[in-house]
Amino acid sequence: MRIVVLAGGIGGARFLRGLKRAVPDADITVIGNTGDDIHLFGLKVCPDLDTVMYTLGGGINEEQGWGRADETFHLKEELAAYGVGPEWFGLGDRDFATHIVRTQMIGAGYPLSAVTEALCDRWQPGVRLIPMTDDRVETHVAVVEEGERKAVHFQEYWVRLRASVPAEAIVPVGAEQAKPAPGVLEAITQADVILFPPSNPVVSVGTILAVPGIREAIADAGVPVVGLSPIVGDAPVRGMADKVLAAVGVESTAAAVAEHYGSGLLDGWLVDTVDAATVERVEAAGIRCRAVPLMMNDLDATAQMAREALELAEEVRGI
């Protein structure tokens, strides 16, 4: 079974771990969000790709969900001692190595997809991880901070401001000119199932879908496309998805997110059992819907979520 998953960071990575457990022999291609990418200290940092790679490769800091296990922050302390920032972005000593290798390879002319493949040679994540594009796409957020209207990098909005100021718009700068990375459209075309994990529907899955050709390829793939709601009981399971949903005019409910994706794209949608009452609304929008436990509390629970998603896909396929 060939499965394509559109993944952001922590939510996507944890779901993928459950998916691998549920179907160990599946051929999984992960299309990773790169809209969160940022240049720090002259280095190219790809938070979402790294979170997937570290999580599936066994190097993740399990407690925080991002960054490396057994991490130290001496380099960052020293940069701060030199007065060099930003201090709000938590780059650890081990993590820096990934960004140094990536930056050197990109400087040598390799596209990000080739660099990601090289990094994965070490981590052996057990999936094929492809960035959504080799082109530069950077998600900017229009905010009003201290009375001033300005656009900030997504990481600045998310990490420095902790989404504490209202987002007026989310713009994946460069997406319109971006091309899907080599292998992305092929993987979609050859997939048996396409999954949207409980990643952020705006700044993770939404950014991937903003790369011209990807949304169309998924809609035209002719295979079941099933998603899992990142909203449980009208609140994000983790993160601050509600803030960015508001910016695109979508209410923070499981049903509204399904409608935001739309029946032209999505065939099936899993909501949490606490949102069982919303199943009817989703199905009325032309999307088959089931209510199952959606809390990724441990690997078993996450694997069960993956199984439910694949079962719903088969149900959709059988229609």
Next chain:
Amino acid sequence: MRIVVLAGGIGGARFLRGLKRAVPDADITVIGNTGDDIHLFGLKVCPDLDTVMYTLGGGINEEQGWGRADETFHLKEELAAYGVGPEWFGLGDRDFATHIVRTQMIGAGYPLSAVTEALCDRWQPGVRLIPMTDDRVETHVAVVEEGERKAVHFQEYWVRLRASVPAEAIVPVGAEQAKPAPGVLEAITQADVILFPPSNPVVSVGTILAVPGIREAIADAGVPVVGLSPIVGDAPVRGMADKVLAAVGVESTAAAVAEHYGSGLLDGWLVDTVDAATVERVEAAGIRCRAVPLMMNDLDATAQMAREALELAEEVRGI
């Protein structure tokens, strides 16, 4: 009193600490060797400048004489795990910050002298540290390794090969086209005394003197120029100066090093008490010479060496 010191790495840095102790109120300008500079992992590393800065600024690893105190090597371990080298160069996590800040500033267009000043703003070494040049000079060593004649970067010869293969030539590539950094010639012209610490006479002091204009300015300064022998009892006090002396056809003795500098440049020379018998030979070469203890075992001993050098300078001045 305005003192100019031409310094390499460990030997120069330790001598400078003694000099500061000996004459705390002196205005000391250090002209640092940059021929050892190397690009590693896309970062510009200046080993000698950093050793001076860390030693005088209180951040040095006292035992090894280079690198940072309380250092960890997680980033380097991770680079090795990615298969990215070289592994033979010991860059620690804290040390990396210096190279990242430097590389970013150079990338932004600042010359190395301005970058060094900015880094020293943090370290407050208590001396003015100026690189010998803002231009790129790279000391290469012609060696025969496994039957093959080739040129290697000085750091590769010194650190990877540990000077274990014969050096046939030492070439400061780029020196002929280099210009002294801003402030270098001014400091020499305005100096009351010029000192050559017990740094390597070929690849440290020699490289500084290879930048057109510096040797001439020192010879023409009309002030005492006094050096301290890095060779004690026919062997280098530390390091492998004998290897590079052989490459330039100079025997590894205190007297031969004085003659190598020459009476056109050097007015006074300190040899160790074990080399007292050689004083006569050095003076026959037209260089005033004294035999005093030259082992930098502790700060007191080193400060005493500095006092002896300054006394010899006054003696020379009085002639």
